[in-house]
Amino acid sequence: MKFTEKAWQIFxxxxxxxxxxxxxxxxxxNPYDESNLIEHLLYKKNWIDTVQWHLEDIIRDPQIDPVEALSLKRWIDKSNQERTDMVEYVDSWFLQQYANVEVKADAKINTESPAWAVDRFSILSLKVYHMQQEVDRTDATPEHIAACQTKLDILKQxxxxxxxxxxxxxxxxxxGSKYMKVYKQMKMYNDESLNPVLYANKK
Incomplete structure (x- = not known):
């Protein structure tokens, strides 16, 4: 089974x-233990994405209590950090897979690491799932369903x-025609030593 077929199935x-x-x-x-490492990571990665998808829906409720909204925003921030951490774990797995590859002299680097492509692939699986839900609605207008079907066709492509x-x-x-070079995501807004608002409050 190809990697993308396995990933899509797990997502x-x-x-x-x-x-x-x-x-x-x-x-x-998680139905996959760490002895099945990539399956374990892919399932956990998508679970985080799925929960965050629904948090993003909830926080957009125009009637939401402001205190609850702030709590959800903190939760989403934490989820974003977990998502980034999972991407880095997946990249570490890829690095190990290709550790012994002989890189060609004219090898090129890619604009993104494979795990960040997998991140977008995971989000795409959520878009397909939820757009299919819109297509299957029985309480929506034919125009809405037709518009969503068009979008679903594009997502499937x-x-x-x-x-x-x-x-x-x-x-x-x-x-070996491309080589991996991973830059750890140096997020600043959750770091008390890098976010000016956070370190100002510690004085």
Missing amino acids: NQSINDYHIYDDVNRTIE QHQDMSIAIEELLEDFQN
């Missing part, structure tokens, strides 16, 4: 498992295109 497994309860407070029950692009990138790493 949808995570999404479907979440929607059994559809509860942002539910703790993850994007799934095909991204699958090809990711597989080609991994093949380039495997044959």
Whole structure:
């Protein structure tokens, strides 16, 4: 099975498992232990994305209590950090996979690491799932359903295109025509020593 086929399958497994309860407070029950490391990471990554997708919906409620909204914003910030951490774990797995590849003299670097492509792939799986929900609605107008079907068709084409692009990138790493160089995401806003608002309040 190709990597993208496995990833897409695991992402949808995570999404479907979440929607059994559809509860942002539910703790993850990862069916893959760490002996199946990449499967474990992909499932956890998508679970974080899925919960955050629904947090983003909830916080946009125009009637939301401001105190609750602030709490959700903090939660979303924490989720963003966890998402970034998961991307870095996935990149570490890729680095290990290609550690012994002989890099060609004219090898090129890619604009993004494979795990950040996987991050977009995970979000795409959520877009497809939720757009399909809109298409399947029985309480929406025919115009709404038709518009959503058009968008769903585009998302499915994007799934095909991204699958090809990711597989080609991994093949380039495997044959040494591209090499990985990972920059750890140096986020500043959650760091008390880097965010001016946070370190000013510590004085």
